[in-house]
C-alpha cells in the first residue's frame with residue numbers, strides 16, 4: 451500500500467489527538483511532520499517529537515496536511531491552507547475558516563463521504579457539535595426525511611482548547627481551597643456553572659451566538675437541504691471532555707423508537723446505549739477517549755408522533771475533530787480520490 455508524507459499543523463488539544471489517532475489507526479505514513487507557531491520538543495502520547503515552526507517551505511513534498519491550528523486571519527488555515535494545496539497536499543481542516551466555502555466539501559464520512567470525491571485539494575471537518583448530531587441523524591433521515599431539528603448542546607471545555615482545560619482545573623482547585631476563583635478564557639467562571647454563550651453574536655441570525663449559527667448552516671450543507679429548519683442553543687458546561695446534546699427531530703412521517711434504535715445500531719460508528727429502566731444512557735465521562743457517537747434516551751415526542759427525542763454524546767476531540775479528519779483522509783485514500791506523489 452502507498453505511504454504518505456503527513457503533516458499535522460497545530461499541536462494543541464486537537465493536533466495532539468491527531469498524532470495519537472494516526473498512530474492508533476496505523477495510518478499509512480512514511481513521514482510525520484508536526485508544525486506549530488514555534489520550534490520545540492513536545493511529548494505526545496509518551497513520544498517526544500520535534501515540533502517545527504510553520505512556514506511555506508514546510509509543505510514541500512507533503513501529501514496530506516491535517517490542519518488543527520487556531521482560526522482567523524492569523525491562524526494556520528488562512529495563512530497556509532491553500533498554499534499547502536498549491537504545493538500538492540490534500541488538506542483536511544478542523545477549523546471554521548472554509549467550512550461554508552463552496553469549493554470545500556464539508557464531510558462526516560458516515561454521513562456524506564461521497565462529497566469528498568469533488569474536492570479541490572481542501573476538505574473541511576464540521577464543527578464538533580455538528581459532527582455528532584448529523585452522525586446520529588443520518589440513519590433516521592435515511593428512513594424518513596427530516597423536517598425540523600431543535601438541538602441543545604452541553605459542550606465540554608476541551609472544545610475551547612488546551613487553555614480552557616487548564617482554566618477549569620485551576621478553578622476547581624481554587625474553589626476547593628476556598629480561594630478566589632478567577633476567569634480569563636470564558637466570560638464567566640465555568641466551574642459549578644453553565645454558560646449559554648459559545649462564540650459571539652453575529653448579524654446574520656438575530657440573537658444566536660456563532661456556535662449555534664455554525665450548527666444551523668453546517669447541517670444544511672452536509673445534508674444538502676438549504677431550507678432545513680434547524681434551531682440550536684449551545685451551552686458550555688464544566689465537563690472536561692465529550693459533548694452531549696438533546697436533539698428533537700421532526701420527520702415527514704412517523705418513526706418508532708424501535709425503528710430508530712435498529713437503524714442507529716446498524717450504522718457505522720454509532721453505538722446505542724438505551725436502557726432507561728436500568729439507568730443506562732450515554733454520559734460524557736464514559737465517552738472520553740473513545741470513537742463512537744453514542745445515542746440513548748430515544749423516545750417519541752409526547753406531542754407529535756412524527757418527532758423523536760434523543761440524547762447524543764461523543765468525544766469532541768476524537769469524533770468531533772481528530773478522528774473525523776483522519777477518517778476523511780482514509781476514505782480519500784481508499785476510494786483513490788487522492789494519491790501520493792511519486
Ligand SMILES: NC(=O)c1ccc[n+]([C@@H]2O[C@H](COP(=O)([O-])OP(=O)(O)OC[C@H]3O[C@@H](n4cnc5c(N)ncnc54)[C@H](OP(=O)(O)O)[C@@H]3O)[C@@H](O)[C@H]2O)c1
Nearest residue numbers: 460461462463464486487519520525526544545609611612
Ligand atoms: N477542541 C475541539 O473540540 C475542536 C473540535 C473541532 C474543531 N476544533 C478546531 O480545531 C482547531 C484547533 O483546536 P485546539 O482545540 O487544538 O486549539 P489549541 O489547543 O488552542 O491549539 C492550537 C494550536 O494551533 C497552533 N497555531 C495557531 N496559529 C497557528 C499558525 N498561524 N500556524 C501554525 N500553528 C498555529 C498553536 O501553536 P502553538 O502551540 O505554537 O501556540 C497550537 O498548537 C481550531 O480551529 C478549533 O476550532 C476544535
